[in-house]
Amino acid sequence: MTCLTSQLGRLSRRQVLQAGAVPALGLSLPQLFAEQESARGKDAREKSCIFIFQYGGLSQLDSWDPKPTGPSETRGPYRPIATSVPGFQVGELMPKLARQADHYAVIRSMSHGVPVHDVANRMLLAGQSQPAMDAPAFGSIVTKLRPSSASVPSHVWLQKFGGGAMPPEPTYVTGGWLGMAHAPLVIGTGHEDNPGTNGFRVKAFDAAEGVTTGRLAARRQLLDQFEPSDSSNRPADSLSRFRERAFDLLTGSAARQAFDVDREPDSVRDRYGRNPLGQNLLLARRLIEAGVRLVNVVAWCGLAPGDKFNSLETWDMHGNGGIDIFGNGWNGLGWALPVCDIAVSALLDDLQQRGLLDQTLVVLVGEFGRTPRISRGASAIGRDHWPNCYSAMLAGAGVRGGTVYGSSDVQAAYVKDRPVSPEDFSATLFHTLGIPPETGISPDSFSVRASGGRPIDLS
DSSP states (O other): OHHHHHHHHTSOHHHHHSTTHHHHTTTHHHHHHHHHHHTOOTTOOOOEEEEEEOTTOOOSTTTTSOOTTSOHHHHOSOOEEEOSSTTOEEETTOHHHHHTGGGEEEEEEEOOSOOOHHHHHHHHHHTOSSOOTTOOOHHHHHHHHSOOOSSSOSEEEESOOOSTTOOOTHHHHSOGGGOGGGOOEEEOOSTTOSTTSTTOOOOTTOOOTTOOHHHHHHHHHHHHHTSOSOGGGSOTTOSHHHHHHHHHHHHOSHHHHHTOGGGSOHHHHHHHOSSHHHHHHHHHHHHHHHTOSEEEEEOOOOOOTTOOOOOSOTTOOSSGGGOOTTSSSTTSHHHHHHHHHHHHHHHHHHHHHTTOGGGEEEEEEOSOEEOSSOEEOSSSEEOOEEOSSEEEEEESTTOOTTEEEOEEOTTSOSEEEOOBOHHHHHHHHHHHTTOOTTOBOSTTSSSSBSOSSOOOOOO
16 A cells, blocks of 8 residues: 555546546556545444635634623624524624524634644644644545545545645645545635636546546456456455446546536525535535535635635735725625625535434634734734634534533633643544544554544533
8 A cells, every 4th residue: 555655646636536547556546445445444423524614714703702891992893693592692794603503513712822824724634733744634534534435535625725824735635644545636726716606617527638438448348357257266355346436436427416516406506605615515515415525615705796806815804905804805704704604504504404414514613713902904904813712613413502612701812711722623523523533543553543632522
């Protein structure tokens, strides 16, 4: 497998999926499936995850942890509103999610000490306070330990990070030291490359130039001729069935159909919102339904009417570019929070109606929060980076709805009780997915664990 990992490390995920990559790697794609299958325990709980990154850092005071009695220079203009759970309030720009509070839990005591985007994003991805540059991300670990058995990729990333705040690409697109076998299939490499754009099409399953379906079938037939006819002479873990999955992935319709949001009724697409976040979350639901184990979604909300593209960092609301944090431009809460409220609430509704929420963990979180004190940028007001205390939302997969874990002080500046570190947060996610955080992921199966944290109780 070391040889295979080395070969995969020199190829992009798309190249591996392209038809021309199969002969280049011999039986590498079937071997990839075989290795994934070997990691699956017979009693594994088949839970999946949609992990939504509020890239840039959502203000906790204006969303999940409002402080209406705080000083005027910190509390902001938005009022808290009641939710479906008595005593639990959220910011007024999230009315749909407020009505669904009995379906999710909120952690109000997330905390670490690094106010730098790229480092904090690596910490969130790896679930570590001091991650190595090649530390595998949460999604890669999940799909190593709980790969999909369907003819779809185990791990998909929707909307690539962009802008100066993004973590180094090897952090999340290569699988880290676990190797390319556990890297995500990345969809959305530019701001217009998303299902909210007219004419969007996933190209990852396109065959290499000159390789037709007929040529693939001929290669498959040739490989079949070399399969031993006497089953007693075959290894117990024959690659034949994994080769079937490989060809199904490359030539079948299941994966292509799962990635085709145009198959959804207009009414459903409208309910999620015709913007990058809404349509990516609809695509994420389709992928989970098709058997993808882990879907990462960067919560880029797109452009407000009249905006010109600037960055994918929707939630990094310093007041830069002349857009107030409380304004209605692409970098303002007046635009971003309603878009997020509509999209995430539609996702939770859809998962619930389709019987998927009990087996699907939905995570909504940024790399840190925002400063309690409102500051003035070059041309507008904003809030700056603040890792000391911020919030996260978790729903589904057995998470007890209506739960509020931890609390902050009167300004949502520091944790008052039950702090949650990056390690504890990742341990909680693994535990919720039915993966013991202490599960070994290193070649010796014990020296490196999935997480070094302790899960908090949200069940």
